[in-house]
Amino acid sequence: MRVGVVTFPGSLDDRDAARAVRAAGTEPVPLWHGDDDLRGVDAVVLPGGFSYGDYLRCGAIARFAPVMEPLVRAAEGGLPVLGICNGFQVLCEAHLLPGALIRNDSRLFVCTDQRLRVERVDTPWTNGFTAGEEIVVPLKNGEGGYVADERTLDQLEDEGRVVVRYLGGNPNGSYRDIAGVSNARGNVVGLMPHPEHAIDDVFGPGADGLRFFTSLVGAALEQAVSA
Structure with a gap:
C-alpha cells in the first residue's frame, strides 16, 4: 500500500507520520501542498503542525491548498x-468532518500522554482495536477544543461516529470529551x-498509536478477501 503524507508550510509531524506509515509495513509517499494530484496513493494522512502559520483559523488556509481539491474528491x-491534530482542523475546515476546533478552555498549550477510549472500530484506521479499549497516545495542542452544535453532537453519538474519547479528565474543553470523529x-x-x-x-508512552496505521493494512486485506 502507498500512503500519501501531505506537507504544508508549517507542518511539523509529517516525517513522524511517514515513519509511522513505514513502521506499519506500507510505503509513505510525500505529497506537497501545491500538488494537484495524489499520485495514485491508497490512503492519505494529514499530519500535525501549524499549516500556513495557523493564520486566520487553524487549517483555514490549508483547506484551499491545491492538494485539497483532489483529496476532497477522493475522500468523498x-x-x-x-x-491528526492540525490535519483534523483541516478536515473540519474542508467540511469533510463536522464541527470545529477552538482554543483550549485553559488558554494554555497542552502536552501530555493522554488516556483515550476507542469507540468506533469499523473504520480503516481503527479496525485493529476493540470497542471500549483504553489506550495512551501523546496529545499536544493549543487549539484542540472540539465543538459543534447540540444537533450535530447528538447525530455523532446516535450514528456511532465518535471515534475516540478522552479519559481521566478533559484536556482542552472538547464537548462530550470527544477526541476524534x-x-x-x-x-x-x-x-x-x-x-x-x-x-x-523506545519513544513515547508505548506503541498504542501504531495500530491506527496497521489497521489500514487490515482493512485493505479484508476488502481484498471480500472482493
Missing part, C-alpha cells in the same frame, strides 16, 4: 484519510492526539 469517493462512511477520521508519536516502546 471512499479514500481513507486520517487527519469520523464521517458517516467511516473512511475519513480526524483526531487531536498524535498516534504517530506512539509507535514503539
Whole structure:
C-alpha cells in the first residue's frame, strides 16, 4: 500500500507520520501542498503542525491548498484519510468532518500522554482495536477544543461516529470529551492526539498509536478477501 503524507508550510509531524506509515509495513509517499494530484496513493494522512502559520483559523488556509481539491474528491469517493491534530482542523475546515476546533478552555498549550477510549472500530484506521479499549497516545495542542452544535453532537453519538474519547479528565474543553470523529462512511477520521508519536516502546508512552496505521493494512486485506 502507498500512503500519501501531505506537507504544508508549517507542518511539523509529517516525517513522524511517514515513519509511522513505514513502521506499519506500507510505503509513505510525500505529497506537497501545491500538488494537484495524489499520485495514485491508497490512503492519505494529514499530519500535525501549524499549516500556513495557523493564520486566520487553524487549517483555514490549508483547506484551499491545491492538494485539497483532489483529496476532497477522493475522500468523498471512499479514500481513507486520517487527519491528526492540525490535519483534523483541516478536515473540519474542508467540511469533510463536522464541527470545529477552538482554543483550549485553559488558554494554555497542552502536552501530555493522554488516556483515550476507542469507540468506533469499523473504520480503516481503527479496525485493529476493540470497542471500549483504553489506550495512551501523546496529545499536544493549543487549539484542540472540539465543538459543534447540540444537533450535530447528538447525530455523532446516535450514528456511532465518535471515534475516540478522552479519559481521566478533559484536556482542552472538547464537548462530550470527544477526541476524534469520523464521517458517516467511516473512511475519513480526524483526531487531536498524535498516534504517530506512539509507535514503539523506545519513544513515547508505548506503541498504542501504531495500530491506527496497521489497521489500514487490515482493512485493505479484508476488502481484498471480500472482493
